[in-house]
Amino acid sequence: MNYQSPISPGRSWYEDTAGPRPEYPALDGDRQCDVVIIGGGFTGLSAAAHLAKAGSNVVLIEAYRFGDGASGRNGGQLGTGQRAWAEELEAEYGLSRAKALFDLAEEAKAHLLDFSAANGIDIDYMPGQLSVAHKERYVDDYKRHADIMASRFDYPYVSFMDAAETAQRLGSTRYFGGARDKRTGHIHPLKLVIGTAKVAATAGAHLFEQTPSTGITSAGGKVKVTTARGTISADKCLIAVNAYGGNLEPVSAAHIMPIGSFIGATVPLGADSKVLPGGESVDDSRFVVRYFRKSKDGRLLFGGREVYAVNDPKDIHIHIRRQIAELYPALKDVEITHGWGGYVGITVPRKPFVREVMPNVISVGGYSGHGVMLSNFFGKLYAETVCGNRDRLKLIEDLKIPAFPGGRRFRAPLLFLALSWYALRDRI
16 A cells, blocks of 8 residues: 555555555566557557457556556546647638547547446546636637537537636636536546556456566567567557656657646545535646546545646645635645646647657657546557558547657756746736
């Protein structure tokens, strides 16, 4: 029970409530397989499960433990559509392609819930999401958004909220309006990680933890992935490390940037609490977004991506409590039982990165805060690709994702400056 991720600060509330967390062995010796997967988060485990069920010989390696990265430590919100609003995609790509991207994401949502139900994975699903405006001038955008979703994207489940309704549903008067989505919700992400790993292992996938990759090569129609204690030879490779790739593969590293995200969990607020009486999750209109929700036992799980350094997990408590108090002054002294952090993989346009980075090697990541829903489905789409149907994954591959400016030396400082600027804009 005392295990803590060596790559992310703080022990999460998820780790203390997920139930048994099976351990998998480290790789010891060489292996040959059809597909090798690097990364044991949502994308990699989902791909392993679907490939193994389809009869592929799959080997998956994870540098630490399954769920130690973003997949087991995130905000748990599903959302609807892609990271960008559907009308933003329409303005960029036209209605037909925007609708195809939206429909693909809706299929991702259904897949996650259906996969969990079919495999007996209790993910603590709770329905409803509120997207709220922290500036009054944004309110009209939310009203238009609700109308557009129904009229152009066949999604009548989003309704506009005025200031009064927003305050009632939040239990806070801090926001000016927003939109309520009745056909999405939030989950316990680590339970999904654990359950998906069990499905993959039961289907015959060979899963290894504590096995970091030390290199990837592709030549002569074969891919070789090296580790400290063995080499894996395969026909195909999936890189599914997202924000935790480091220098493993340079193309992915140039396009996917890790940024810190931090979450705090309070004590249960009690049955008489006016905070989120409907149990919805919340995201706000800040560029440096704040996101929060209540757990099934009534705790407030509050997250934010701020540009501060966290050298001690106790610092997370201080920053998160300050943000909670801005919305809920009565909670200014609330006890925070858990504070944890990790890294989100983002791209410049906040759209997913899917690319064949060398022959027979596909990298998938950069979900930009929308990965709970998309990443599991992209694992399935990768499995479809291996089985001969690349059409649906190609819809994402064709998105134009530029590299971050500045190269390896300057891209992190430039991003820091950009996030600092946007965080300042959020406040004025």
